[in-house]
Amino acid sequence: xxxxxxxxxxxxxxxxxxxxxxxxxAAISFAVAGVVVLNSFIRGLQVQTxxxxxxxxxxxxxxxxxxxxxxxxxAKSFDLAKEWRPDALEGxxxxxxxxxxxxxxxxxxxxxxxxxxxxxxxxxxxxxxAISFIGDMAVEGERxxxxxxxxxxxxxxxxxxxxxxxxxxxxxxxxxxxGRNREAGYxxxxxxxxxxxxxxxAFLFTGIANxxxxxDASVITELSVRLTEDRHSPSxxxxxxxxxxxxxxxxxxxxxxxxxxxxxxxxxxIAMWFLIVMGALAFGLINTLVTAVMExxxxxxxxxxxxxxxxxxxxxxxxxxxxxxxxxIVIGLALGMLLYLPMASGIDLSAFAAATEEFxxxxxMVPKLEAGDIWLxxxxxxxxxxxxxxxxxxxxxxxxxxxxxxx
Amino acid sequence: xxxxxxxxxxxxxxxxxxxxxxxxxxxxxxxxxxxxTVAGVAxxxxxxxxxxxxxxxxxxxxxxNVTGILSGHVQAQHPAYQDDPRPRNTVADAxxxxxxxxxxxxxxxxxxxGMAFALVSAGSEGRxxxxxxxxxxxxxxxxxxxxxxxxxxxxxAGPGEAFIGAGLARNLNAxxxxxxxxxxxxxxxxxxxxxxxxxxxxxxxxxxxxRATLALHFEDFAEAFxxxxxxxxxxxxxxxxxxxxxxxxxxATTLDGGAAPVRFASWETLRPELVQxxxxxxxxxxxxxxxxxxxxxxxxxxxxxxAVFERTAEFGMLKAIGMTPGAIRRMLQIExxxxxxxxxxxxxxxxxxxxxxLSAVGISLGEEYSEMLERFNMPDRLYPTFDYATAFGMAALxxxxxxxxxxxxxxxxxxxxxxxxxxxxx
Numbered sequence: 001x002x003x004x005x006x007x008x009x010x011x012x013x014x015x016x017x018x019x020x021x022x023x024x025x026a027a028i029s030f031a032v033a034g035v036v037v038l039n040s041f042i043r044g045l046q047v048q049t050x051x052x053x054x055x056x057x058x059x060x061x062x063x064x065x066x067x068x069x070x071x072x073x074x075a076k077s078f079d080l081a082k083e084w085r086p087d088a089l090e091g092x093x094x095x096x097x098x099x100x101x102x103x104x105x106x107x108x109x110x111x112x113x114x115x116x117x118x119x120x121x122x123x124x125x126x127x128x129x130a131i132s133f134i135g136d137m138a139v140e141g142e143r144x145x146x147x148x149x150x151x152x153x154x155x156x157x158x159x160x161x162x163x164x165x166x167x168x169x170x171x172x173x174x175x176x177x178x179g180r181n182r183e184a185g186y187x188x189x190x191x192x193x194x195x196x197x198x199x200x201x202a203f204l205f206t207g208i209a210n211x212x213x214x215x216d217a218s219v220i221t222e223l224s225v226r227l228t229e230d231r232h233s234p235s236x237x238x239x240x241x242x243x244x245x246x247x248x249x250x251x252x253x254x255x256x257x258x259x260x261x262x263x264x265x266x267x268x269x270i271a272m273w274f275l276i277v278m279g280a281l282a283f284g285l286i287n288t289l290v291t292a293v294m295e296x297x298x299x300x301x302x303x304x305x306x307x308x309x310x311x312x313x314x315x316x317x318x319x320x321x322x323x324x325x326x327x328x329i330v331i332g333l334a335l336g337m338l339l340y341l342p343m344a345s346g347i348d349l350s351a352f353a354a355a356t357e358e359f360x361x362x363x364x365m366v367p368k369l370e371a372g373d374i375w376l377x378x379x380x381x382x383x384x385x386x387x388x389x390x391x392x393x394x395x396x397x398x399x400x401x402x403x404x405x406x407x
Numbered sequence: 408x409x410x411x412x413x414x415x416x417x418x419x420x421x422x423x424x425x426x427x428x429x430x431x432x433x434x435x436x437x438x439x440x441x442x443x444t445v446a447g448v449a450x451x452x453x454x455x456x457x458x459x460x461x462x463x464x465x466x467x468x469x470x471x472n473v474t475g476i477l478s479g480h481v482q483a484q485h486p487a488y489q490d491d492p493r494p495r496n497t498v499a500d501a502x503x504x505x506x507x508x509x510x511x512x513x514x515x516x517x518x519x520x521g522m523a524f525a526l527v528s529a530g531s532e533g534r535x536x537x538x539x540x541x542x543x544x545x546x547x548x549x550x551x552x553x554x555x556x557x558x559x560x561x562x563x564a565g566p567g568e569a570f571i572g573a574g575l576a577r578n579l580n581a582x583x584x585x586x587x588x589x590x591x592x593x594x595x596x597x598x599x600x601x602x603x604x605x606x607x608x609x610x611x612x613x614x615x616x617x618r619a620t621l622a623l624h625f626e627d628f629a630e631a632f633x634x635x636x637x638x639x640x641x642x643x644x645x646x647x648x649x650x651x652x653x654x655x656x657x658x659a660t661t662l663d664g665g666a667a668p669v670r671f672a673s674w675e676t677l678r679p680e681l682v683q684x685x686x687x688x689x690x691x692x693x694x695x696x697x698x699x700x701x702x703x704x705x706x707x708x709x710x711x712x713x714a715v716f717e718r719t720a721e722f723g724m725l726k727a728i729g730m731t732p733g734a735i736r737r738m739l740q741i742e743x744x745x746x747x748x749x750x751x752x753x754x755x756x757x758x759x760x761x762x763x764x765l766s767a768v769g770i771s772l773g774e775e776y777s778e779m780l781e782r783f784n785m786p787d788r789l790y791p792t793f794d795y796a797t798a799f800g801m802a803a804l805x806x807x808x809x810x811x812x813x814x815x816x817x818x819x820x821x822x823x824x825x826x827x828x829x830x831x832x833x
Contacts, residue, residue, distance in 0.1 A: 024705075038694060109539050116592065119539070175537070179536075277702065280450055283447030284705060287713075290440070291440065352684075
């Protein structure tokens with residue numbers, strides 16, 4: 001039978017029961033829109049988990065001396081030529097790399113006139129730190145002027161504990177490369193604010209040359225490379241492993257396994273919950289399609305009697321199901337976009353600030369709509385539409401002309 | 408088609424019980440549709456109840472583990488300690504307070520704690536290593552914290568010993584038997600110094616804790632930091648973590664009026680991020696539940712539109728023999744009620760059975776997530792607990808939603824014209 005004719009037949013059948021098919025269409029659209037919007041929330045959280053981990057001075061790829069993670073200190077350090085750059089390596093293109101930064105990070109004890117705390121002293125080159133949270137954190141007072149700056153940036157929470165302020169002096173004690181303790185006083189340039197208090201209490205920043213002078217060592221303890229896109233990670237990683245023999249070259253997933261596990265888990269969660277929503281939809285779809293077939297027993301029997309093939313009857317039912325599904329998907333996607341756009345700039349979760357901070361999310365949740373997810377919704381909906389038409393189609397071919405005429 | 412329904416004579420005001428019977432029988436005239444609708448309702452109920460029960464199981468374990476590591480369910484502290492944890496914010500007469508707390512119902516364990524920040528050094532003169540750490544004074548007899556379980560060596564047995572996180576031990580390059588020096592600021596501002604022998608190390612799974620915690624005997628702590636008979640906290644373990652808030656309130660009312668100011672804070676107050684984490688996840692679950700309910704409601708509404716449409720002739724007949732449109736609509740609402748009750752019963756029944764079976768054997772969560780589970784302090788087997796609140800809440804919502812869904816299609820019965828309706832019969 002002419003496919004165009006079959007299509008027309010299915011299309012017109014849909015319009016015979018406007019109210020019923022309208023409701024079904026509403027249900028499908030609602031499901032698709034809901035899935036799209038909720039999915040963008042989950043994806044947003046997932047991307048944020050990665051961003052937080054990468055921003056946390058890890059970068060996408062990080063170089064450390066072997067053993068540094070177990071025993072962080074200047075004894076586990078390495079030297080890299082000043083002019084070393086990741087994009088000079090064969091196979092790493094300049095446009096893959098967003099930036100890189102060398103640091104000296106050592107445990108230290110900080111003392112004010114009143115209090116003593118354990119911290120990590122991080123020597124940085126401020127100009128290179130656009131790749132980490134250091135680049136965009138708010139600073140009250142002055143920022144560090146360069147790698148030679150001898151002043152400190154102190155977290156606001158730590159300054160509170162130490163009862164100190166910008167412009168005052170505090171004393172640092174840390175272990176030199178020779179194993180002996182060094183002690184020196186430094187002036188506080190400014191107080192920095194980050195999203196949570198965790199970072200503010202953990203890190204003290206100063207110029208990298210300042211730390212190297214204090215420790216009598218011209219080495220570094222870490223190098224972070226930030227990439228323009230996460231997908232470049234595997235190739236950059238393998239090139240750097242080849243080039244930097246004798247050093248540990250790690251990804252952010254190695255360094256923050258919790259964030260990485262969360263990141264992986266999201267994909268599974270999304271797929272599972274797509275399936276549940278579409279499953280709930282399937283019951284309504286099957287119900288409507290079967291009723292549509294049973295109502296038309298006479299009509300279908302007549303068509304069979306005048307020579308329509310069983311296959312054509314099946315195709316008619318399937319096309320009907322597909323038509324309503326595709327229409328529902330289109331409306332649903334449009335509705336989903338309409339709901340998503342006003343929220344695209346972010347949703348304020350600061351009511352849950354303590355939890356978002358503890359588990360590495362930002363208090364501003366920025367939903368993220370990905371083309372891949374939209375395709376997943378669309379293809380899953382079409383598969384469900386096909387599956388839902390199996391039983392009604394099977395019912396439809398069981399109708400014989402004789403049985404139909406008897407009704 | 409409709410013989411069964413109209414077999415019984417119907418008076419002008421049909422008795423409610425006959426409407427109930429009629430509605431029940433009507434359901435079974437198109438079995439396939441009824442079962443599909445019931446299955447849709449059951450499917451939604453099952454997934455929401457199942458997901459919430461799993462989540463509840465996870466939260467219960469997480470909260471028990473997180474509070475069990477160190478803080479306990481309730482802490483008696485100086486009113487200012489939570490916001491300003493300084494050595495001078497202490498609880499007076501701590502031992503007597505502990506005894507009084509232990510006598511209260513709902514309290515499983517209580518132990519004294521001293522807490523301060525100090526520098527810990529190890530190693531020979533000139534090559535010593537120094538790190539900052541949280542110093543905790545603990546009484547080995549009453550202590551319940553789960554970090555008490557040693558990874559190497561043993562927990563402190565008496566004065567003169569220390570028990571530290573594995574990360575701190577690594578950084579200090581110290582082993583059991585080594586001498587550690589603790590140097591900090593005493594309560595009144597003087598120097599607090601104590602030398603202790605390392606007895607063992609712990610691994611809590613929380614890197615921060617393992618890297619910066621040292622426990623020593625409460626007596627050593629009290630002497631070095633000048634506490635006298637005071638303590639920084641009495642950590643309390645309630646019989647059930649869910650009752651922590653109630654236990655804290657009871658302790659506050661019964662033990663108030665003592666000489667020194669004390670605040671009883673439950674884990675909900677001490678660890679707001681845990682409460683918020685649970686709430687944040689709950690909001691996610693609400694959104695998904697809401698979406699499922701709306702979807703199923705659409706499905707039911709559709710089933711009713713079809714049913715009412717098919718049965719126009721039957722309704723015309725019922726009206727012709729004297730049944731009021733109101734009674735017909737009541738009958739349809741009762742049909743909807745039957746349908747939702749069936750769906751709810753099936754959904755709740757299946758989820759109760761599945762969760763019951765799973766809570767006996769537990770669910771293995773696999774190697775892959777062990778890292779995350781460790782971070783959140785969850786065991787690798789999960790024992791879900793049936794979530795009655797969600798089950799009944801969802802059931803009630805579903806019944807109401809289905810009643811509303813049935814309202815729309817039955818509205819057209821008001822305009823039902825007997826003659827036209829009967830003509831539909833052909």
